[in-house]
Amino acid sequence: MLRLRNFLDQHCENKGLIQVIDGLMVACKDIAYKVQLGSLAGVLGSAEKENVQGENQKKLDVIANDLIKSALRGMPQVKGLASEEEADPVACNPNGEFLVLFDPLDGSSNIDVNVTVGTIFSVLQSNPEDDATHEATYLQIGREQIAAGYVLYGPSTLLVLSTGKGVYSFTLDPRVGEFYLQREKIRIPTTTKEFAINMSNQRFWLPQMQEYVGDLLRGEDGPLGKRYNMRWIASMVAEIHRILTRGGIFLYPYDSREPNKPGKLRLMYEGNPMSMLIEQAGGKASTAFEDIMTVEPTSIHQRVSVVMGSADEVESVVNYHRS
Ligand code: P6P
Numbered sequence: 001m002l003r004l005r006n007f008l009d010q011h012c013e014n015k016g017l018i019q020v021i022d023g024l025m026v027a028c029k030d031i032a033y034k035v036q037l038g039s040l041a042g043v044l045g046s047a048e049k050e051n052v053q054g055e056n057q058k059k060l061d062v063i064a065n066d067l068i069k070s071a072l073r074g075m076p077q078v079k080g081l082a083s084e085e086e087a088d089p090v091a092c093n094p095n096g097e098f099l100v101l102f103d104p105l106d107g108s109s110n111i112d113v114n115v116t117v118g119t120i121f122s123v124l125q126s127n128p129e130d131d132a133t134h135e136a137t138y139l140q141i142g143r144e145q146i147a148a149g150y151v152l153y154g155p156s157t158l159l160v161l162s163t164g165k166g167v168y169s170f171t172l173d174p175r176v177g178e179f180y181l182q183r184e185k186i187r188i189p190t191t192t193k194e195f196a197i198n199m200s201n202q203r204f205w206l207p208q209m210q211e212y213v214g215d216l217l218r219g220e221d222g223p224l225g226k227r228y229n230m231r232w233i234a235s236m237v238a239e240i241h242r243i244l245t246r247g248g249i250f251l252y253p254y255d256s257r258e259p260n261k262p263g264k265l266r267l268m269y270e271g272n273p274m275s276m277l278i279e280q281a282g283g284k285a286s287t288a289f290e291d292i293m294t295v296e297p298t299s300i301h302q303r304v305s306v307v308m309g310s311a312d313e314v315e316s317v318v319n320y321h322r323s
Pocket of ligand 1: 035106107109110198234236237252264265
């Protein structure tokens with residue numbers, strides 16, 4: 001079995017990037033250990049404070065963020081970082097080349113009910129003159145990413161990674177603390193009969209989204225001509241992993257509950273990295289109006305409408321929104 005570091009040495013020419021991914025995995029292995037221990041490590045429950053998003057922070061949100069922040073600040077290759085749990089970007093090493101943006105524990109509302117969560121990360125390059133304390137340094141479109149991935153803390157702990165040459169997955173062997181190559185050049189089926197959306201928001205969607213989902217529910221008698229199944233785990237990393245494994249479509253579209261926000265999910269450290277993985281695996285990732293990775297960012301924590309997965313199904317959603 002091929003160890004992660006051996007794979008990276010063979011697959012990735014950018015030696016600095018290899019160091020960043022290797023170092024990030026040290027922190028993620030520690031997070032995996034604490035997630036597995038749960039109440040035994042005293043890491044469950046609320047941290048009794050809110051993050052910059054106004055969301056209640058779980059203890060593990062804070063622990064995971066601190067572990068990753070500490071690991072990145074110790075790497076000479078990392079110039080700066082931005083996190084869902086940090087109001088502002090954090091400068092790391094002035095001579096570093098890479099910017100790392102991350103959601104330290106996506107789906108953390110599931111932690112206390114023992115459901116899969118994960119770490120999502122995106123890697124950008126910086127220019128030597130860039131100031132890593134300035135938000136503008138990080139505001140690059142998704143197509144500029146040089147790597148993206150997630151670590152899934154589920155029944156197994158998995159790393160799913162792309163450095164721009166396809167998508168690869170690795171399984172952590174906790175007995176030895178090593179990730180081993182599991183799947184190479186993952187491809188998403190272009191069609192699907194499985195959709196993931198939070199149906200409780202239906203009345204708040206745009207009419208075009210209500211029409212599309214209504215047609216999904218009409219099944220084989222409707223215009224889409226097939227019976228669909230539905231999933232909703234409320235953990236984006238788990239939904240995207242299912243789609244990378246067997247196809248499907250994940251939707252968290254704009255809704256009118258907060259009309260001034262384009263969506264719930266964050267562009268820079270959720271939408272963009274997941275879009276890179278999906279597109280590298282042959283899928284599509286759209287806001288329903290444009291490719292997510294062409295959205296011009298205006299702030300680190302900005303939100304985005306998300307429709308991603310099997311290419312033909314995403315194209316169908318885009319067509320509903322053209323009319
Ligand atoms: P809702 C988790 O909080 C998250 O950011 C994503 O991982 C997940 O897909 C979504 O929000 C769940 O949102 O509104 O269903 O709780």
